[in-house]
Amino acid sequence: MEKYDVSDPSDWLETHLTEFAPFDAALRCEVCKDYYNTPMITSCTHTFCSLCIRRTLAADGKCPICRSNDQASKLRRNGAMEELVEMFKVARPVALRLAQKEKISPDRSTARPRSKSKRKAADADLEEEAQRSSQKRKTRGQSRRDAPTESPEVMVIDNEEDGDYQPDDDLVPCPICHKRMKQEAVFSHLDHCEEEQEQDRRRARTRTPNSAKPTLGSSKSQLSSKPPERIAELSYGLLTEKALRKKLSDLGIPSWGSRTLLIKRHTEWVNLWNANADSLNPRSKRDLLNQLDVWERTQGGHALNSAAAPNHADAVMSKEFDGVGWAQSNKSDFDKLIAEARRKAKKLGEGQQESEAMMKEEDEGSSKARTDERSTNVKTTNESSTPVTAAPPPPYLKHSDSLERAKEKIHGSRRLSDASSTSLAPEATRPHTEIRDSVAENGAEGLSAEELFRAEERRASISSFSPTHTKGAERVPMLKVPEHPVRDVDGGKS
Amino acid sequence: MTSSVASKRLFQEYRTLTNNPPDGITAGPVSEDDIFVWEALIQGPEDTPFALGVFPAELKFPRDYPLSPPSMKFTCDMWHPNVYPNGNVCISILHPPGDDPNHYESASERWSPIQSVEKILISVMSMLAEPNDESPANVDAARMWREKRGEYERIVRDNVRKGLGL
Incomplete structure (x- = not known):
C-alpha cells in the first residue's frame, strides 16, 4: 500500500477550531476529496477539479452531484475558487498548528477559544510566522492598501512559474488572466483581456521550457510543436479501428491493444490533456505521458494481466483464461449454485x-x-x-x-x-x-x-x-x- | 506520481474514517499490500432485531473507483431481504446509474463518484433497520419479513448471537 501525505477536513476536529472542518471540506472536490486542482464550474454551477469532472463526464455525461447532463466543452474555469484554495493551502498549516497549540495549553482551557486576548496572541504568532516566511504571504489586501494613485499604465508581468508564488510588487492580478498590474489599470485591461490572454498563451508555451524547470529542456521541441488548443472528443462509433489507431499514434500515445482499449486510452488522454490545458501551470507532455503510463498500469492494457483484475467478465473472455483454475478456486460457489438450481x-x-x-x-x-x-x-x-x-x-x-x-x-x-x-x-x-x-x-x-x-x-x-x-x-x-x-x-x- | 487516482482517493477516505469514524462503523484496508480490499464492521442499529450485533463485511473496489462503485459482501450469516444468501448486498447506492435491472431505483439514490465508503456503510446500516422489499435479493427473507415478522426477527437474533459466539 502506498502512503500518501493527505490532509483531511477532520484534522480540525481535534482542535478548538472545529468550525474549520466544514470550511476545509468546502474547498475540496467532491470526486477526489482533495483540494480543487484547476477547479472548473459546470453548467449546473457545481465545481470540480478539471481532471475529475472531465473523467466523470467522459464516463457518464452527467454532473456527479445533481446528475444533470453536461459536456466537457461547456466547463469554465472557476478562478475565484482556485485562488481561494491556493491561499487556504498556504494558511492551513499555520492555522492548524496554532489551533492545536491552543488545545494543549492548560491555562486557556476554561476560556472560550475565540476570546479577545487569545486572538491577539494568535495574531501575534501569525505575524511572527508571516515575517519568517516574508513575501510569500503578503496578502492582496495589503498590496491594495499600499498601492497609491499612480498613472493607469498597463504593466503586465507574467505569472507562469508557481501557483503559490505571490510577488511582493504592489500590484493586483487581473481576475480573468491573473496577470499582475497596477490596480487602476485593471479595468481598462479587462476590456481586451481575453485576446491578450490568447496571444500570451501562445507565446508562453514556447517559453516555458526555459523557465525554472531544467528537466524540460529536452522536450522543448515537443512543447513548441504541440498546439495550444484542446483536443476534441471523438465520436468513436464513426471511426474504424485502423483510423482510431492512427489517431492515437498521431497524438504520440501508444496505439496497441483492442478497440475498446484504444477508446479508453484516447478518452483518458483527452481528459489528461484538456485538464492540463485548463491549468495555469501546464505540465510538459512528458509528464502527461507518465500519467498515462500510470493509467495503463492501473486501469489500461497492463492492468488486465494482473490476477487481481476486478473485471471478471473481461478476464473470462480472454484466450489465456485458466478455466480449470478458475473452476477450482470458485468450486464452492459453483456447487452452491448447482444445489440451488436443483432445489x-x-x-x-x-x-x-x-x-x-x-x-x-x-x-x-x-x-x-x-x-x-x-x-x-x-x-x-x-x-x-x-x-x-x-x-x-x-x-x-x-x-x-x-x-x-x-x-x-x-x-x-x-x-x-x-x-x-x-x-x-x-x-x-x-x-x-x-x-x-x-x-x-x-x-x-x-x-x-x-x-x-x-x-x-x-x-x-x-x-x-x-x-x-x-x-x-x-x-x-x-x-x-x-x-x-x-x-x-x-x-x-x- | 506513480499512484493511481483510485488508491489515492481510497487512502484519503481511510484517513477520514479513522480520524472521524461515524457511530457504529469501522472500516479499513485488510492488508497494507492491497488498498482495494477493505473490511468493514457495522453495528446493528438500536431498536431493531440487529441491535447489539456486529456484522463484518468485505468491500472490493474497482480500479476505476470512484467512477464505478465498490461491491459489498457480508462475511457473516445475514438474513435480510436486501442481502443475497451468499452475503452480497443489494442496495441502490452500490448500483451505477447506467443500468437499472429492477426499474425501481431513482437515479438520485444510485452510485455517483461523490459518494464514499462512509456513505455506503451508513446506507447499509439504515437498510438493516428498514428493509426495502420492492426488489428483494433474498425472496424468502422478504416474504418472511412481510408475513411472519416474529419468525424473521427470531432468525436475525439467532444470527446476532451466533456472530457474537454465544
Missing part, C-alpha cells in the same frame, strides 16, 4: 403437479395439452439451468457418462416439445368437437335450442381462449422468473 427445479416440479391436478378438475380436454406442454417446460428448465450453472469444465470432466445422459435428456425434451407444438393445433380444436358431441347428447335429454346455442357459444369461447394459455412461448417467462435472483448474484459480484 428450485424440484420445487417447481412439485408446484406444477399441484396446479395440474387443479386444472384437471376444471377442464379435462385442454388440460391434456397443458400437461404435455408443462412437463416439457419443466424438463427444459431443468436442463437449461443445469448447464448454465455447471458451465465450468471440471464438473463434467470426470463424469462423461452423466454428460451423455444430460445431452440425451436435452434432445429428448426437444423432441417432446416439437411434438407437442405440432400437436397443439388439433388439440385446441378437440374441445369444440367434444362440445358438439355433448350438445348432441344434451339435446337428446330435452334442452331448448336456445340454451344449446348459448352453451355452445360459451364453450367455444373457452376453447378458443385456451390455446393462448397453452402456448409454450408464453409459458416460459413465467416459469423462468425464479432464475432472476440467481443471475443477479453474478451481477452483484462484478
Whole structure:
C-alpha cells in the first residue's frame, strides 16, 4: 500500500477550531476529496477539479452531484475558487498548528477559544510566522492598501512559474488572466483581456521550457510543436479501428491493444490533456505521458494481466483464461449454485403437479395439452439451468457418462416439445368437437335450442381462449422468473 | 506520481474514517499490500432485531473507483431481504446509474463518484433497520419479513448471537 501525505477536513476536529472542518471540506472536490486542482464550474454551477469532472463526464455525461447532463466543452474555469484554495493551502498549516497549540495549553482551557486576548496572541504568532516566511504571504489586501494613485499604465508581468508564488510588487492580478498590474489599470485591461490572454498563451508555451524547470529542456521541441488548443472528443462509433489507431499514434500515445482499449486510452488522454490545458501551470507532455503510463498500469492494457483484475467478465473472455483454475478456486460457489438450481427445479416440479391436478378438475380436454406442454417446460428448465450453472469444465470432466445422459435428456425434451407444438393445433380444436358431441347428447335429454346455442357459444369461447394459455412461448417467462435472483448474484459480484 | 487516482482517493477516505469514524462503523484496508480490499464492521442499529450485533463485511473496489462503485459482501450469516444468501448486498447506492435491472431505483439514490465508503456503510446500516422489499435479493427473507415478522426477527437474533459466539 502506498502512503500518501493527505490532509483531511477532520484534522480540525481535534482542535478548538472545529468550525474549520466544514470550511476545509468546502474547498475540496467532491470526486477526489482533495483540494480543487484547476477547479472548473459546470453548467449546473457545481465545481470540480478539471481532471475529475472531465473523467466523470467522459464516463457518464452527467454532473456527479445533481446528475444533470453536461459536456466537457461547456466547463469554465472557476478562478475565484482556485485562488481561494491556493491561499487556504498556504494558511492551513499555520492555522492548524496554532489551533492545536491552543488545545494543549492548560491555562486557556476554561476560556472560550475565540476570546479577545487569545486572538491577539494568535495574531501575534501569525505575524511572527508571516515575517519568517516574508513575501510569500503578503496578502492582496495589503498590496491594495499600499498601492497609491499612480498613472493607469498597463504593466503586465507574467505569472507562469508557481501557483503559490505571490510577488511582493504592489500590484493586483487581473481576475480573468491573473496577470499582475497596477490596480487602476485593471479595468481598462479587462476590456481586451481575453485576446491578450490568447496571444500570451501562445507565446508562453514556447517559453516555458526555459523557465525554472531544467528537466524540460529536452522536450522543448515537443512543447513548441504541440498546439495550444484542446483536443476534441471523438465520436468513436464513426471511426474504424485502423483510423482510431492512427489517431492515437498521431497524438504520440501508444496505439496497441483492442478497440475498446484504444477508446479508453484516447478518452483518458483527452481528459489528461484538456485538464492540463485548463491549468495555469501546464505540465510538459512528458509528464502527461507518465500519467498515462500510470493509467495503463492501473486501469489500461497492463492492468488486465494482473490476477487481481476486478473485471471478471473481461478476464473470462480472454484466450489465456485458466478455466480449470478458475473452476477450482470458485468450486464452492459453483456447487452452491448447482444445489440451488436443483432445489428450485424440484420445487417447481412439485408446484406444477399441484396446479395440474387443479386444472384437471376444471377442464379435462385442454388440460391434456397443458400437461404435455408443462412437463416439457419443466424438463427444459431443468436442463437449461443445469448447464448454465455447471458451465465450468471440471464438473463434467470426470463424469462423461452423466454428460451423455444430460445431452440425451436435452434432445429428448426437444423432441417432446416439437411434438407437442405440432400437436397443439388439433388439440385446441378437440374441445369444440367434444362440445358438439355433448350438445348432441344434451339435446337428446330435452334442452331448448336456445340454451344449446348459448352453451355452445360459451364453450367455444373457452376453447378458443385456451390455446393462448397453452402456448409454450408464453409459458416460459413465467416459469423462468425464479432464475432472476440467481443471475443477479453474478451481477452483484462484478 | 506513480499512484493511481483510485488508491489515492481510497487512502484519503481511510484517513477520514479513522480520524472521524461515524457511530457504529469501522472500516479499513485488510492488508497494507492491497488498498482495494477493505473490511468493514457495522453495528446493528438500536431498536431493531440487529441491535447489539456486529456484522463484518468485505468491500472490493474497482480500479476505476470512484467512477464505478465498490461491491459489498457480508462475511457473516445475514438474513435480510436486501442481502443475497451468499452475503452480497443489494442496495441502490452500490448500483451505477447506467443500468437499472429492477426499474425501481431513482437515479438520485444510485452510485455517483461523490459518494464514499462512509456513505455506503451508513446506507447499509439504515437498510438493516428498514428493509426495502420492492426488489428483494433474498425472496424468502422478504416474504418472511412481510408475513411472519416474529419468525424473521427470531432468525436475525439467532444470527446476532451466533456472530457474537454465544
